[in-house]
Amino acid sequence: MNVDAILQRVRTAGLKLTPQRVAIVQELVQDPTHPTAQELYERLRRAQPTMSFATVYNTLDALAAAGLCSSLALSPGASRFDANMAPHDHLVCDGCGLVRDVHRMVGKAAEALPPPPTDGFQVRAVEQIYRGLCADCARITEPTGRLARPRSETPAQR
């Protein structure tokens, strides 16, 4: 979905269209790396020096509540935000923290997904996370399978 379409939907959702929100939406939409709120804040601050944490968090929460982006808890620490609202899953590298989208499988695999609801639990969404090592981290991994690099380094941005 493009920026204008989302901004339109922001208004439709009853949210005011401020310059800050426009900037946040633009940045989020054109970034496929699932940035954290902090990362967005750092970047946006360059163009708009008065941009504040609170605004970034407020806006991301408002967008998520309106169903215009989603907040991902893929690893401990910071939440990541994703403007891609098409059904898809995530590839998370245990080595560098890289997060990448994968298209959800179609056909019989996809049909198999929704589980038998248990005890009146209403399932609204099924999230799948594939954890492992990206090509780069796999290369520097010892034969034992242990990580050669601690897990907490700055996530790679591609």
Add this chain to the structure above:
Amino acid sequence: MNVDAILQRVRTAGLKLTPQRVAIVQELVQDPTHPTAQELYERLRRAQPTMSFATVYNTLDALAAAGLCSSLALSPGASRFDANMAPHDHLVCDGCGLVRDVHRMVGKAAEALPPPPTDGFQVRAVEQIYRGLCADCARITEPTGRLARPRSETPAQR
């Protein structure tokens, strides 16, 4: 898996068997609610007043590194720990934060899971999260589908 079997494995993994670790393992194994490190600390402190944050975190990390428990990032904020190492998935209530295990589907559904690896990414584990509302939260939800209760209340313990 029972407590003694795990303690045996802790030793096998080259970890020393301290009273603190025994207490942490016991507490974690008998608790199916996927407690956070803080929750474990609060409970354990009653029996062992000198128990510290650092020890709880160190031990949980060591257990996870040895493959004896897993650390779950199911929602923003605190990680949850799970001593159940059999393949299974999680039901997470968006209303109260409740986390419950669900047995992984077998047969054709299970076979469908591992995705086509992308670009040399080595998949080590597939995690599935079913998000929605537990029976209790569904009951107090407005017809619109919006939560009647804010999402950040104390997670229910069952």
Add this chain to the structure above:
DNA sequence: ATGAGTGCAAATGCTTTGCATCCTG
């Protein structure tokens, strides 16, 4: 006896909050 493990407290990192001010609709 030796080094892994512990306890304490302070530090760090992410996120939320309170409140006065601003500006979109």
Add this chain to the structure above:
DNA sequence: CAGGATGCAAAGCATTTGCACTCAT
């Protein structure tokens, strides 16, 4: 022009770290 949104700074949690001390092996 009213109420939502913003900016700033401080507070709130979860987690990590440094270091001296202890104890399991």
